[in-house]
Amino acid sequence: TLQNGHSKKPLDVAIVGGGLVGSLEALYLAKRGHRVRLYEYREDIRKTPQARGRSINLALSIRGRRALKDVGLEAHMIEQHGIPMVGRMIHRLDGSTYDIPYDARTNQCIYSVGRNYLNSLLLKESENYHNVERSFNHKLIEANLKKGSLTFLNTATKEEVNINADLIIGADGAFSAVRKAMMKQPLFDYSQKYIEHGYLELCIPADESGGFQMPASYLHIWPRGTFMMIALPNQDCSWTVTLFMPFENFKELDTEEKLIDFFEKYFPDSIPLIGRKRLIEDFFSGSPSPLVAVKCRPYNVDDKALIIGDAAHAVVPFYGQGMNAGFEDCTLLDQLFQKYNDNLADILTEFSSSRWRDTYAISDLAMYNYIEMRDLVTRPSYRLRKAFDDLMFWIFPNLWVPLYNSVTFTTMPYSQCVENRRWQNKVLFSIIILMVFIMIFCAFK
Ligand SMILES: Cc1cc2nc3c(=O)[nH]c(=O)nc-3n(C[C@H](O)[C@H](O)[C@H](O)COP(=O)(O)OP(=O)(O)OC[C@H]3O[C@@H](n4cnc5c(N)ncnc54)[C@H](O)[C@@H]3O)c2cc1C
């Protein structure tokens, strides 16, 4: 009998991709009593060091926490590993800083979590389910989605492995092979956008006594218009610093002198924190990674295949929501399994028809933030808008939830967060018009 009490035959599910979303989805399905085979291209990350070119740590917020709670891992992540960030700490050009709490009244926070730690925890948890089988070094090379058949190359033995499943779930990331197979279907919409910015990770080490060199409970941001840099804290009291910059600017920094001059001009306070030698080593030892946004729909092929996570909706990282959105996919999918009693045709159809508006919305919000952070952060009007938002939120906490707070601290559907913002913009515009009229009236009275 399935976990939800229905005496139906368990489904045989193949999940492609054992990253954050695929390994979480395996837990959701295993809890329902289905047979899960998880296929991952890379080696078991619990045996290998952190892969370069992937963000070392991530911001976990309420949508992701809700999913981890469903599989019994939220308390561990929050209490044993995650580092709370109660606000953003903005670094000015002169090295001074100021902090803006996310929500002082209810002490809201987001958590900095290690990508590898979280992925390893999810994989380890799956070993508690006898109905989950993990295969590493398995790269999907061929898929016949309508037939439910997959062909993998075992990169260790060089053998091909052919399997069939009742349901194929593609959680194989932004460059998904399952999505590639899906694109052959008629009526499949697809678009992708590489932005001009790339990102490179640097490190602020712990201080001599092994403590943090900066206030730990904050998301540190150095907003410099075209250039942006952020730092998220790690368990070992170091910081993972991510520099976002157009590739052409990365290319211009081709000598140690140019690099140091650049940091002295834009991020002077970070040099003693990172260390000149370490900055030079880390900057020139890697190369900037690209950032791509992918939009597509539908997410399913009949009752045979589904894509989730970055495979379905890779977003630029300027809202810290990619993983949270992928985790939310798993939560919503599980709710549909409950609602339709494992009837895949109904589940997959409704997932596709109901989810795309929200993933398109968060994709647009992240892209807008990318533009906003480049252009508006230095404009007084931007600061004024944030101050007005915070004032209205303080006066009408249940009516006026600022956009960032609704995305990050509520599970309001992303598309509703956008609608909310549109309404707020109309109210703000009306208030400004009214104030102009009042000033004109007073001037002529
Ligand atoms: C710089 C940066 C910062 C970010 N910061 C945040 C943040 O703060 N908060 C947040 O929520 N999100 C953040 N994200 C987004 C987050 O990293 C992604 O949304 C998340 O990793 C998506 O998880 P996924 O499992 O869908 O895809 P992935 O993490 O890409 O995992 C896909 C897995 O599939 C495997 N795979 C790929 N192809 C195949 C194949 N052919 N066969 C078998 N396996 C395959 C890969 O090896 C990988 O393990 C950030 C992203 C970047 C780039």
Ligand SMILES: Cc1cnn(-c2ccc(OCc3ccccc3)c(C(=O)O)c2)c1-c1ccc(Cl)c(F)c1
């Ligand atoms: C990883 C992660 C989690 N959340 N955020 C995030 C995003 C936007 C934000 O606000 C808009 C804004 C902030 C600063 C300047 C202008 C606009 C805020 C905030 O207000 O704290 C926080 C990020 C993030 C990701 C990349 C960059 Cl480059 C970045 F700066 C932050």
